Amino acid sequence: MSRYSRITGTGSYLPPKRVTNAELAAQLAAAGVETSDEWIVERTGICARHFAERDVGSSDLGVEAARHALEMAGRQASEIDLIIVATSTPDMVFPSTATILQNKLGVAGCPAFDVQAVCSGFVYALTVADAMIRTGAASKALVVGAEVFSRLLDFSDRTTCVLFGDGAGAVVLEASDTPGILASDLHADGKHVEILCVPGGVYGGKVHGNPLLRMDGQAVFKLAVGVLEAAARATLAKAGRTEADIDWLIPHQANIRIMQGTARKLKLPMDKVVVTVDQHGNTSAASIPLAMDAAVREGKIRKGDTLMLEGVGGGFTWGAVLLDF
Ligand code: UT7
Numbered sequence: 001m002s003r004y005s006r007i008t009g010t011g012s013y014l015p016p017k018r019v020t021n022a023e024l025a026a027q028l029a030a031a032g033v034e035t036s037d038e039w040i041v042e043r044t045g046i047c048a049r050h051f052a053e054r055d056v057g058s059s060d061l062g063v064e065a066a067r068h069a070l071e072m073a074g075r076q077a078s079e080i081d082l083i084i085v086a087t088s089t090p091d092m093v094f095p096s097t098a099t100i101l102q103n104k105l106g107v108a109g110c111p112a113f114d115v116q117a118v119c120s121g122f123v124y125a126l127t128v129a130d131a132m133i134r135t136g137a138a139s140k141a142l143v144v145g146a147e148v149f150s151r152l153l154d155f156s157d158r159t160t161c162v163l164f165g166d167g168a169g170a171v172v173l174e175a176s177d178t179p180g181i182l183a184s185d186l187h188a189d190g191k192h193v194e195i196l197c198v199p200g201g202v203y204g205g206k207v208h209g210n211p212l213l214r215m216d217g218q219a220v221f222k223l224a225v226g227v228l229e230a231a232a233r234a235t236l237a238k239a240g241r242t243e244a245d246i247d248w249l250i251p252h253q254a255n256i257r258i259m260q261g262t263a264r265k266l267k268l269p270m271d272k273v274v275v276t277v278d279q280h281g282n283t284s285a286a287s288i289p290l291a292m293d294a295a296v297r298e299g300k301i302r303k304g305d306t307l308m309l310e311g312v313g314g315g316f317t318w319g320a321v322l323l324d325f
Contacts (some may be wrong), residue, residue: 005141005324006180009075009172012293013061014280015052015229023275024049025160028155033228035158045256048283049165051150057091059100060169062146065289066105072296073172075140077105080172082138084129086121086145086285088314089152090114090229093202094263101144107241111138118196120143120186121285122169123321126309127184130321131171138232144168145285152198163254164213165281167261172221182306183238184321195219197223207308219273224312229265231320232308239320239322243267246322247305248295252312253277258291262310284313 019027019039028035034294050293054059062085070077085098092100098112117124122145131143146168153161200211228251236242242256251259253276263273276291283290288309295301305325312318 001176002177003134003136004055004176004180004265005130005173006176006178007171007323008174009069009071009073010170010289010293010296011065011070011072012167012169012290013068014050014167015056015061017051018048018062020052021046021162023147028158028161032154033158035162035225041301042164044163045277046163046281047278048166048309051102052148052166058085058087058089058146058147058310059091059097059104059165061148062097062101062144063104065146065170066101066142066144066295069142069170069172071132075172077107080107080140082129082132082141083110084125084141084143085113086115086117087147088118088121088284089128089148100198100221107196109181111130117288117317118315119282119284120311120315120317120319122288123184123309123318123319124186126171126173126321127180127186127319130181130184131216133173139319143173144170144172145287147283147284147286149282152213159217160213160215163190163282165216165283167280167283167286167290171289171292177322181323182241182324183235184319185234185238186319187227187231188315190315190319192223195316196314221255221258224254224318225261225265228262228310228312231318232262232310233264234311235308235322237257237321241306241322245302245307246272247311248272248274248310250274250288250291250295250303251310253280254282256320271275
């Protein structure tokens with residue numbers, strides 16, 4: 001009998017502090033940086049984002065999302081035998097945020113590690129967990145996307161600081177006789193490192209280079225729509241399915257215009273696209289599981305629905321996962 005993996009629970013968590021565009025614009029204006037609610041909504045679809053307090057890290061957000069996913073799955077943390085956290089904003093340089101989160105869940109022993117693929121991190125992590133479950137290396141995995149991107153923002157750069165937010169999402173992925181995850185398609189192209197990066201690094205106890213996010217938004221935008229269409233088509237082909245089989249597209253939540261462009265290319269109406277970018281902003285590796293959990297808890301996504309998850313971001317990295325929920 002074949003062994004597959006299937007999502008049995010989803011969860012998410014947003015830090016309580018919600019900042020609207022108007023509030024952010026007022027804060028930025030006080031520092032001499034000009035932006036407006038109108039510009040942000042028109043160019044990105046973002047209305048508000050959440051920012052974590054200074055002493056809250058990715059593991060704190062991730063552990064709350066994980067608890068909600070475990071509760072929905074009807075599992076205890078002690079039953080989990082694999083923890084993968086997708087993050088580009090780890091609590092520490094090392095150890096991994098996954099081991100810190102494991103300890104906060106009050107468990108020990110199972111493998112725990114981070115995946116660093118920026119905004120594609122969750123589809124990368126889900127693909128790794130699926131592969132480990134199918135080989136028998138694990139049977140009940142916790143896959144988390146958790147970010148405090150506010151830490152990386154240059155609040156004097158209006159072209160980036162209005163785009164991102166903090167949050168976490170998680171799924172419990174379990175071994176199953178039926179799929180579950182149908183196919184995935186992951187890619188990277190390191191020649192585009194410069195268009196979206198945090199170029200600073202730690203050396204001899206000091207930060208060398210700029211430790212804040214830098215992005216050529218237009219270059220990222222142009223690449224994103226093309227690669228997201230290609231990854232979706234490749235994933236459908238691997239699974240022997242077509243666009244018509246997709247009940248819900250859950251794209252990385254960066255910009256509503258990128259989502260609209262991808263949906264158009266896949267001939268999907270926007271009412272089949274899960275959109276949370278308006279309320280969350282871009283939460284990088286957390287955006288897909290945050291959006292999925294919101295749609296599950298709103299009753300939009302139902303058992304048996306076919307979901308296309310798509311991530312794209314720094315690296316350049318991109319990928320898609322097709323699954324039956
Ligand atoms: O998570 C990883 C994936 N990341 C993404 O997918 C991001 C992809 N890129 C984008 O979403 C868009 O390119 C942005 C939202 C970043 C920018 O939108 P755009 O329509 O490409 O704007 P633009 O860069 O062409 O800028 C248009 C104008 C410029 O002014 P001028 O030169 O026309 O006078 C900018 O200076 O808008 C100006 N501008 C702003 N104005 C008010 C840029 N940022 C702002 C701002 N408020 N926050």
